Amino acid sequence: MPDFFKPLTWSRNWAQHRQQNRPGCGLTSCSGPQTFWQRLRRRHTGTFLQGVFYCRPQCLETALTAQLSRLHVLAPAALPPNRIPLGLLMVARGKLTYIEVLAALEAQRRARYGKIGEWIENLGFATEQDVTSALALQWGCPVASSAVPSAIETASRIPLALLEAFQMLPLNYAPSTNTLYIAFGERVDHAALYAIEKILDCRTQPCVAPRKTVVRHLEHLRQQPRPSDVEFGPMNDFAEMSRISSSYIARLNPDEVRLSRLGRFIWLRLKVRTSATNLLFRLAPESPRPIVRPFRPVLSPRPQIEGSSHITK
Ligand SMILES: [Zn+2]
Structure with missing residues (x-):
């Protein structure tokens, strides 16, 4: 092959390599650019959502609506069932008496607010340092x-x-x-x-x-x-969330969008070069929490103490 054809061969090989390693739009029903070169041009205008590239605003909005819908209907997260209650932990460590735990629980029940550790402190049964140490032991960190x-x-x-x-x-x-x-x-x-x-x-x-x-x-x-935090809600209309998000995405043209659900919130982070805008949708009370399984094991051994089931955390 004459030498002057070599650049064309190299270019074709490079294009094939890029096509194999950089797939096109993440939306299977995408009707956008079909050829590799068209897609390459689109990469300057497209956006990554959860690490997947979408070539046009319409593709991104479709994917975003699906993701919001999924997050919105997720069932409540299972609370960790295997933590030893804080009060009993402190009894086991000699920081509290069983009577004091019962008194703190009664105060918590009457007040209908506050964590048990807060009431143990408020009633003068233990110091904040003792409660913090017990909390760390309870959560293994x-x-x-x-x-x-x-x-x-x-x-x-x-x-x-x-x-x-x-x-x-x-x-x-x-x-x-x-x-x-x-x-x-x-x-x-x-x-x-x-x-x-x-x-x-x-x-x-x-x-x-x-x-x-x-x-x-x-x-x-x-x-x-x-200034980078924008909060909406309480709301449960995920189509409205999608419209609001798409509007911000169209305006800011982010390089990357990531989203997740945390308790009663759906958090979208729109990353534009070195800065980012956070969109936060506060869900209305009837919306359930997501099932997200804890990803870390309990690091501390859990002593078995009888009668722990009726003590709240
Ligand atoms: Zn597309």
Whole structure:
């Protein structure tokens, strides 16, 4: 073959290679560009949704509607059934008497608010440090050594309403391991961590921090402007959610869209180059929570204590 044909051969091989390694639009019913070169041009205008490329706004909206619909009807998440109740854990560790646990439970029942740990503290039966240590043991994760205010800017990646709903606080981010360290002031929610990992494309590592510390830092965050968070709802009309999302996507032209459900929220993150906009749909009360199985094993051994079934967590 003459040398001057070589560039054409190389070009054809390269095109075949790219076609094999970069599939076209993720929508099977897509009627958009069909040839490789047309699709290649479309890559400059298309968007990734959950890691799958969609060539046109219509394709993205169809896929987005399907995803929102799926998230919207997901059944409630199963609560971890195997955690030893906090009160009994503290009794086992000699931090409380059984009578004190009963008194705290009665106060909680009468007040109809607050976690059992909060009432144990309020009634003066144990210190916040004791409750935090027991909480860490209950969830099999460490106690945060400190909540460094300067590190809390990483919290801007997660909508404030979610941080408040789960009483969690991003403490630090380690770029070398792409790990976000998140402290919980109440229960450690592994389903929430899993959703955050999917949306932020990072690993998460939970820990437990004193409840009042988390509340104080969330209060501080509430005073800060958060122009990248946009919240809607309460609502249950996923077609409306899809219309709102599509409108933002058309306006912002994001490179990538990721979405997930966390408790009573559907969170969409629209990434535009180095910045991102968070759309948060607060679901109306009758909507169920998703089934997301905890992805981490219980790290601490669970002692068997009789009569634990009637003590609330
Ligand atoms: Zn398409």
